Amino acid sequence: MSDQPADPLAAFGDLYLKGLAAFQSAAGSAGEEQSGRPGTQGFNPAAMLPAGTPPEVAAALTDAWRISATSALRYGQALMAVQLRYQAALLHAMSDRANGRAAEPLVLADNARAFVREIGETAEREARRLHLELDQVSEALAQALAQPGDPADPARRAYRAKA
Amino acid sequence: MNNNGSGGDVIAALGLNAEMTALGARIDAWLRGCDPEMSETLDWQFRGGSKYFRPLTIFACCRSIMPGADCGPIPPEVMTAALVVEMMHNMTLVVDDILDRSDTRRGRATMHTRFGELNALMTSGYIVAAGYEQLGGDVLAIRLVSELIKRLGVAECLQWRLRRQVLGVEDWRRIAGEDTGSMFEICACLGDRSGRLRRFGGLLGLLYHGCDDVGDVRGAAALGGGGEADVRDGILTLPAALAIRDPAIGALFTKANPTDAEYATLAAAFAARLPDAEAYLDRIAEEARTEARLFAVDPAPLYVLIEQTRGLSR
Numbered sequence: 001m002s003d004q005p006a007d008p009l010a011a012f013g014d015l016y017l018k019g020l021a022a023f024q025s026a027a028g029s030a031g032e033e034q035s036g037r038p039g040t041q042g043f044n045p046a047a048m049l050p051a052g053t054p055p056e057v058a059a060a061l062t063d064a065w066r067i068s069a070t071s072a073l074r075y076g077q078a079l080m081a082v083q084l085r086y087q088a089a090l091l092h093a094m095s096d097r098a099n100g101r102a103a104e105p106l107v108l109a110d111n112a113r114a115f116v117r118e119i120g121e122t123a124e125r126e127a128r129r130l131h132l133e134l135d136q137v138s139e140a141l142a143q144a145l146a147q148p149g150d151p152a153d154p155a156r157r158a159y160r161a162k163a
Numbered sequence: 164m165n166n167n168g169s170g171g172d173v174i175a176a177l178g179l180n181a182e183m184t185a186l187g188a189r190i191d192a193w194l195r196g197c198d199p200e201m202s203e204t205l206d207w208q209f210r211g212g213s214k215y216f217r218p219l220t221i222f223a224c225c226r227s228i229m230p231g232a233d234c235g236p237i238p239p240e241v242m243t244a245a246l247v248v249e250m251m252h253n254m255t256l257v258v259d260d261i262l263d264r265s266d267t268r269r270g271r272a273t274m275h276t277r278f279g280e281l282n283a284l285m286t287s288g289y290i291v292a293a294g295y296e297q298l299g300g301d302v303l304a305i306r307l308v309s310e311l312i313k314r315l316g317v318a319e320c321l322q323w324r325l326r327r328q329v330l331g332v333e334d335w336r337r338i339a340g341e342d343t344g345s346m347f348e349i350c351a352c353l354g355d356r357s358g359r360l361r362r363f364g365g366l367l368g369l370l371y372h373g374c375d376d377v378g379d380v381r382g383a384a385a386l387g388g389g390g391e392a393d394v395r396d397g398i399l400t401l402p403a404a405l406a407i408r409d410p411a412i413g414a415l416f417t418k419a420n421p422t423d424a425e426y427a428t429l430a431a432a433f434a435a436r437l438p439d440a441e442a443y444l445d446r447i448a449e450e451a452r453t454e455a456r457l458f459a460v461d462p463a464p465l466y467v468l469i470e471q472t473r474g475l476s477r
């Protein structure tokens with residue numbers, strides 16, 4: 001592990017990119033489609049962290065990697081789904097127009113605007129989902145590392161993971 | 164703005180009977196403490212049979228974020244927010260009824276019809292001030308309620324400015340999202356206290372608005388009309404946005420004073436697009452379900468709200 005960054009956080013960026021590549025590769029592998037989810041055989045994110053990384057931190061960073069990579073993949077798939085949903089309608093309308101048939105401009109414009117809106121909503125929804133899931137990892141890590149406090153101390157942390 | 168509501172069945176399904184009873188008690192207590200000069204008008208407005216669907220949405224969103232035994236009773240700040248939202252909702256109804264020249268609401272005379280416009284307008288202002296008073300030092304709720312009142316005002320102006328224009332479903336979505344959508348967005352935020360269900364609330368409001376549009380056309384069509392007031396004002400309802408894709412109907416829609424025959428043509432065209440409108444509402448309901456599934460800890464209460472709302476047009 002000598003070629004790895006000593007800082008777990010610095011390792012995370014590298015881990016993310018490698019993990020994403022593994023996910024993309026797995027997603028394109030027909031043999032793994034039967035499992036219903038992309039696999040990442042041979043890719044062990046925990047092993048990429050520097051030696052001595054506290055187990056709670058390693059677990060959190062591994063979770064964060066998995067969540068981030070899954071999010072990136074899911075986002076790509078969702079964009080593709082939006083594209084497919086609108087492709088037929090938009091192509092049909094443009095074909096009508098090219099062939100001199102009476103394409104309704106209002107319908108075409110509405111479809112185009114709905115398509116653009118859904119692209120934006122897809123990004124926004126995935127960002128919120130990622131944020132929520134990472135927030136839960138962060139909360140769980142904080143809980144795992146929290147020192148037992150004096151119950152009478154009003155300043156003690158009162159963490160509760162939001163689920 | 165729309166005004167349909169919830170029934171006892173949905174309250175029971177959500178297990179919120181006690182909370183709704185407590186809300187009723189809060190409203191009664193507030194009414195008893197109001198200036199005697201305003202008592203008659205306020206009693207008239209607040210004891211007129213509201214179904215409290217907005218407070219119910221607040222409670223359901225609260226439950227969906229803090230479900231089960233962990234939640235305990237609805238927190239006091241959420242109960243107060245429900246009271247204030249119901250107050251603000253009633254303020255918008257009073258103003259709407261004046262603008263729309265509506266004589267009746269919920270089967271009885273509207274406030275301005277019963278007490279005159281001066282009393283109705285002054286009472287609406289009184290309600291707003293009293294609502295902020297109720298919020299006390301709850302800065303989050305003050306910010307959200309302020310956002311709501313501003314957005315509702317903007318939405319009404321926007322809707323009126325865009326009347327009798329050939330616009331699309333996307334425009335309807337924007338208008339409805341700012342009108343009823345903003346109301347339910349804020350309800351969701353007041354219930355979850357984090358903004359996590361804001362988008363769900365917006366979609367629920369959009370669904371509510373669309374179902375109301377469709378319900379108006381469906382009800383009026385059964386009586387031989389087609390959502391008469393909105394048609395004559397050239398308001399962009401969901402059935403209208405779908406119908407005016409036909410250029411001939413679009414041309415009629417832009418006329419300031421349609422003849423009776425033209426009005427009948429418009430009404431028939433709107434009614435003819437009801438199946439498309441229903442299909443569009445089904446898609447919005449599905450979007451709302453997705454939001455609930457992804458962002459609620461327990462989406463079950465939110466599913467109940469969606470089904471209740473979706474049923475308004477059927």
